[in-house]
Amino acid sequence: MKADAVVIGGGIIGCAAAYYLARSGLRPALIERRGIGEETSCACDGFIMLQTKKPGLPLRMAMSSARIYERLSQELGYDIQYRRPGGLVLIETQEMKEIMEGVVDRQTKEGMDVEFIGNAKLKSLEPLVSEKIPAAVYSPMDGDVSPIYTTRALAKRAAELGCEICTGSAVTGIRVQDGEVRAVVTDKETIETGTVINCAGVWAPEIGEMMGIHIPIRPRRGHILVSEAVAPALRHEITDARYIAIKHDPSILEKATDPTFRQGISLSMEQTENGNFLIGSAREFAGFDTDCRFDILKGISEYSTRFFPALRNVNMIRSFVGMRPYCEDGVPIIGPVSRVHGAFIAAGHEGDGIALAPITGRTVAEMVLGRETEFDMTSFSFDRFLK
Amino acid sequence: MSRIGEHPILEYTKGKRVSFTFDGKVIQGYEGESIASALHAAGIRKLHESEVKRRPRGLFCAIGNCSSCLCRVDGRENVRICIEPLREGMRVESQNSKAVLRPADPAGSIRQEETIQTDVLVIGGGPAGLNAAIESASHGLKVVMLDRNSLLGGQLNKQTHKFFGSEKAKAGTRGFVIAQELEEKLAGYGSVDVQKETTALGYFKDGTVMAESKGRVCSYRAKATIIATGASERTLIFPGNDLPGIYGAGAVQTLMNIDGIMPGQTAVMVGGGNIGLIVSYQLLQAGVAVAAVVEAAPHFGGYQVHANKLRRAGVPILTGHTVKYAFGGDSLEGVVITALDEHFNPVPGTEQTIKADILCMAVGLSPMTEMFFQAGCDMKFIPQLGGYVPRIDEYHRTSVPGLYAAGDAGGVEEATSAQLTGRIAALCAARDLGAADDFDREFADLQSQLSELRAGPLGQKILSGLDRMKDEGGVSYGKF
Numbered sequence: 001m002k003a004d005a006v007v008i009g010g011g012i013i014g015c016a017a018a019y020y021l022a023r024s025g026l027r028p029a030l031i032e033r034r035g036i037g038e039e040t041s042c043a044c045d046g047f048i049m050l051q052t053k054k055p056g057l058p059l060r061m062a063m064s065s066a067r068i069y070e071r072l073s074q075e076l077g078y079d080i081q082y083r084r085p086g087g088l089v090l091i092e093t094q095e096m097k098e099i100m101e102g103v104v105d106r107q108t109k110e111g112m113d114v115e116f117i118g119n120a121k122l123k124s125l126e127p128l129v130s131e132k133i134p135a136a137v138y139s140p141m142d143g144d145v146s147p148i149y150t151t152r153a154l155a156k157r158a159a160e161l162g163c164e165i166c167t168g169s170a171v172t173g174i175r176v177q178d179g180e181v182r183a184v185v186t187d188k189e190t191i192e193t194g195t196v197i198n199c200a201g202v203w204a205p206e207i208g209e210m211m212g213i214h215i216p217i218r219p220r221r222g223h224i225l226v227s228e229a230v231a232p233a234l235r236h237e238i239t240d241a242r243y244i245a246i247k248h249d250p251s252i253l254e255k256a257t258d259p260t261f262r263q264g265i266s267l268s269m270e271q272t273e274n275g276n277f278l279i280g281s282a283r284e285f286a287g288f289d290t291d292c293r294f295d296i297l298k299g300i301s302e303y304s305t306r307f308f309p310a311l312r313n314v315n316m317i318r319s320f321v322g323m324r325p326y327c328e329d330g331v332p333i334i335g336p337v338s339r340v341h342g343a344f345i346a347a348g349h350e351g352d353g354i355a356l357a358p359i360t361g362r363t364v365a366e367m368v369l370g371r372e373t374e375f376d377m378t379s380f381s382f383d384r385f386l387k
Numbered sequence: 388m389s390r391i392g393e394h395p396i397l398e399y400t401k402g403k404r405v406s407f408t409f410d411g412k413v414i415q416g417y418e419g420e421s422i423a424s425a426l427h428a429a430g431i432r433k434l435h436e437s438e439v440k441r442r443p444r445g446l447f448c449a450i451g452n453c454s455s456c457l458c459r460v461d462g463r464e465n466v467r468i469c470i471e472p473l474r475e476g477m478r479v480e481s482q483n484s485k486a487v488l489r490p491a492d493p494a495g496s497i498r499q500e501e502t503i504q505t506d507v508l509v510i511g512g513g514p515a516g517l518n519a520a521i522e523s524a525s526h527g528l529k530v531v532m533l534d535r536n537s538l539l540g541g542q543l544n545k546q547t548h549k550f551f552g553s554e555k556a557k558a559g560t561r562g563f564v565i566a567q568e569l570e571e572k573l574a575g576y577g578s579v580d581v582q583k584e585t586t587a588l589g590y591f592k593d594g595t596v597m598a599e600s601k602g603r604v605c606s607y608r609a610k611a612t613i614i615a616t617g618a619s620e621r622t623l624i625f626p627g628n629d630l631p632g633i634y635g636a637g638a639v640q641t642l643m644n645i646d647g648i649m650p651g652q653t654a655v656m657v658g659g660g661n662i663g664l665i666v667s668y669q670l671l672q673a674g675v676a677v678a679a680v681v682e683a684a685p686h687f688g689g690y691q692v693h694a695n696k697l698r699r700a701g702v703p704i705l706t707g708h709t710v711k712y713a714f715g716g717d718s719l720e721g722v723v724i725t726a727l728d729e730h731f732n733p734v735p736g737t738e739q740t741i742k743a744d745i746l747c748m749a750v751g752l753s754p755m756t757e758m759f760f761q762a763g764c765d766m767k768f769i770p771q772l773g774g775y776v777p778r779i780d781e782y783h784r785t786s787v788p789g790l791y792a793a794g795d796a797g798g799v800e801e802a803t804s805a806q807l808t809g810r811i812a813a814l815c816a817a818r819d820l821g822a823a824d825d826f827d828r829e830f831a832d833l834q835s836q837l838s839e840l841r842a843g844p845l846g847q848k849i850l851s852g853l854d855r856m857k858d859e860g861g862v863s864y865g866k867f
């Protein structure tokens with residue numbers, strides 16, 4: 001087989017890349033070793049939350065991605081359940097309030113619509129929040145989407161536009177000659193191509209090894225509890241200040257005294273269209289171990305009921321973990337590999353892969369085609385690790 | 388619908404009479420029977436409506452497996468009323484939409500209870516679990532046994548007929564009597580802690596088992612955990628298969644044999660295996676007419692003696708037939724059956740309408756393997772054993788150290804073998820914990836009983852299933 005470009009990985013990032021490549025008139029192939037969206041992209045929440053993004057390129061890209069999401073259902077011809085109900089970052093302590101003041105300040109400068117609110121306003125927005133939570137940051141710009149539907153709809157549309165989707169095949173090697181990509185080898189066939197895009201999430205380093213490069217991405221595990229479906233009760237996308245603090249600075253956990261804090265637990269919560277609550281989460285480095293831990297689930301239950309006491313009245317029916325692709329310096333790698341002509345990486349989105357998928361897909365497609373990108377991508381380039 | 392007055396073999400011991408309400412209407416029942424049974428006795432079969440298509444929903448499994456019976460009880464949503472014991476003054480309401488979250492006191496907190504430590508944890512108190520607990524206790528081990536039901540004995544309780552099989556494993560005794568005897572024997576050991584109305588929910592990698600007990604979360608950690616959660620009944624796909632009045636055979640048995648309630652007036656049985664034939668006969672004993680036994684295969688699979696009893700009573704056994712669809716309003720009014728050709732395709736023009744208010748499904752069981760899957764056990768698909776089962780070795784050890792399988796959960800068989808595999812799994816666990824002094828002799832004895840049992844005609848299927856397991860790297864069995 002021959003392809004204009006080979007996308008490795010059928011998670012949300014790979015599917016977005018394949019979609020934008022196919023839309024630009026190329027005939028790409030997407031290689032996925034399992035099924036479409038069966039790894040991290042189906043073991044996560046669906047927040048399109050701007051408030052949790054680091055000011056700078058991550059926030060700017062997220063804002064651009066959110067604009068794409070507004071019309072993506074229509075573009076793909078499939079309802080991906082995008083909504084924009086607004087988001088709340090709940091603040092429990094003075095220490096967290098101080099952290100948020102700095103974040104909000106920088107977000108406002110980037111043009112985000114965010115405001116501090118007190119308990120009275122918070123209770124009017126979210127009646128189930130505890131009286132004990134003094135404050136929150138509110139933004140009407142936050143939304144959510146079904147990550148599974150989005151991933152699959154991107155793949156489906158890409159296929160309709162001429163992308164070859166090969167599931168159940170694993171990439172085993174990449175043939176490079178004279179510093180140029182020549183072919184991608186799978187356990188089933190060899191695909192001749194001059195372009196390869198590594199979208200293998202937490203496995204991106206394995207693909208990197210095949211080209212002799214070291215990619216500093218590792219899994220950062222997250223747990224989620226799923227409740228039974230109940231009538232609509234939660235209106236916004238919810239996180240708390242601790243979520244942002246831990247996400248932006250993993251070292252903060254070492255100083256913490258609260259046991260749930262030390263476990264890396266913070267709040268993330270949404271209610272799906274069916275009525276189930278997805279309640280998270282934790283951030284831990286635990287290798288590729290995907291077993292849920294009882295103490296963490298207990299910690300999440302305890303912590304989330306501090307904010308929403310009513311959760312004590314709902315049954316939890318499931319729990320799962322996902323592996324966020326965490327890049328050493330906390331931001332993704334999106335760009336070419338300068339040592340291997342024709343090789344690109346789009347991986348390492350950690351907890352933001354859903355929110356950033358459309359803009360990531362569009363950006364790599366632009367890079368592959370040698371077109372100008374919307375943003376200056378230097379700070380996400382792979383070359384930043386070569387210094 | 389009503390209570391069964393006279394029964395040829397059963398006497399019903401009832402709790403005291405209590406009253407409760409269903410959607411505001413006052414109803415009488417007996418304390419301790421399930422809410423669903425009490426409603427059934429009062430002629431109420433439609434328990435609620437489905438949320439989207441507004442279809443009537445009723446009892447299906449009567450053992451807490453299927454969630455078809457969810458109601459609101461005293462304001463608590465999503466209660467499985469088939470396993471919720473009736474108490475005086477309960478307010479039961481049909482739940483026709485999603486639960487509404489009730490606010491809670493912000494000053495409260497989740498009760499975090501200590502993990503209970505034990506030597507052996509047995510999950511499930513059916514014949515396999517009861518025997519596993521007894522065996523473990525007999526080796527001086529500390530045992531905790533969980534069952535989500537308020538009644539121990541699992542599927543045994545429903546069985547009012549005498550058992551076939553090995554003498555030592557109680558052949559000739561009626562199922563529910565075996566359950567009572569086992570429970571009494573278990574009570575004789577001081578080292579056993581039996582937790583009823585406690586559902587095990589998850590097995591974690593460190594060996595912790597999380598459970599729910601009357602609204603509380605609790606957890607256990609054992610040196611050996613034996614999973615004996617039994618099997619759940621299958622159903623068939625046809626239009627109208629969700630109507631109230633369509634039950635698993637186990638539910639029909641629960642109504643008649645445990646609670647003494649007439650499940651209806653006229654039944655159609657689907658499935659001509661032993662369960663289908665036996666339950667048909669039990670329906671007759673309870674005074675219910677059986678219009679037909681419908682079996683898709685060209686021959687029925689159950690014992691000839693059971694079929695003969697039915698034939699003598701004038702019940703037709705229609706092999707090569709299946710259900711085309713079921714009809715009714717708020718509950719079942721009848722079924723349309725059709726003949727099948729040799730490729731199991733319906734033969735046009737052979738449809739027959741049978742008026743019936745009960746359609747009883749006895750179309751096989753699937754092992755309840757959620758806990759094994761979740762624990763990460765190596766699973767194998769073996770049709771002869773009922774579908775996915777954990778790969779086990781001859782000591783009933785799964786691929787996860789410290790985790791054992793017993794009874795139907797490890798492969799659907801029958802009650803006598805469930806008792807034996809319960810004991811074998813516990814004996815091997817005791818050995819692994821260094822507590823089985825006379826292992827070789829006892830193991831050989833249990834194995835020979837099991838081999839004897841499987842030498843019968845129905846054992847062939849199990850043996851070929853176990854052969855397949857062996858090919859897949861699991862159990863090795865043989866003459867001892």
Ligand SMILES: Cc1cc2nc3c(=O)[nH]c(=O)nc-3n(C[C@H](O)[C@H](O)[C@H](O)COP(=O)(O)OP(=O)(O)OC[C@H]3O[C@@H](n4cnc5c(N)ncnc54)[C@H](O)[C@@H]3O)c2cc1C
Pocket residue numbers: 008009010011012013014031032033034035037038039040041042043044045046047048049169170171172199200201202203221222223224280281321322323324325346347348349350351352353354355356
């Ligand atoms: C608990 C949790 C909550 C989250 N919540 C959010 C959220 O609310 N919002 C948000 O924006 N993000 C969230 N995320 C992050 C988001 O899920 C990830 O960033 C995103 O899914 C990563 O997508 P991916 O395509 O890079 O990886 P994946 O979805 O893992 O895709 C990589 C694919 O590559 C395939 N692959 C690997 N090796 C090979 C090979 N050799 N050959 C072929 N195929 C291969 C894999 O099978 C896999 O399907 C969350 C993550 C977690 C864990």
Ligand SMILES: Cc1cc2nc3c(=O)[nH]c(=O)nc-3n(C[C@H](O)[C@H](O)[C@H](O)COP(=O)(O)OP(=O)(O)OC[C@H]3O[C@@H](n4cnc5c(N)ncnc54)[C@H](O)[C@@H]3O)c2cc1C
Pocket residue numbers: 450510511512513514515516533534535536539540541542543546548550585586587588615616617618620636637638640661662665666752755793794795796799800801802803805
């Ligand atoms: C309708 C019917 C008729 C039958 N007739 C006969 C017959 O005539 N002769 C015969 O030999 N066999 C018969 N059988 C088969 C026999 O009853 C079973 O093979 C036997 O009961 C299996 O025993 P077990 O202990 O493995 O499972 P079960 O008897 O099913 O017991 C499992 C127990 O585990 C509990 N449980 C399940 N999950 C959990 C959990 N997560 N946490 C806590 N507790 C849990 C259940 O409440 C139950 O009490 C019949 C079965 C059915 C359904």
Ligand code: FES
Pocket residue numbers: 445446447448449450451452453454455456457467468469470
């Ligand atoms: S769970 Fe109650 S009928 Fe099945």
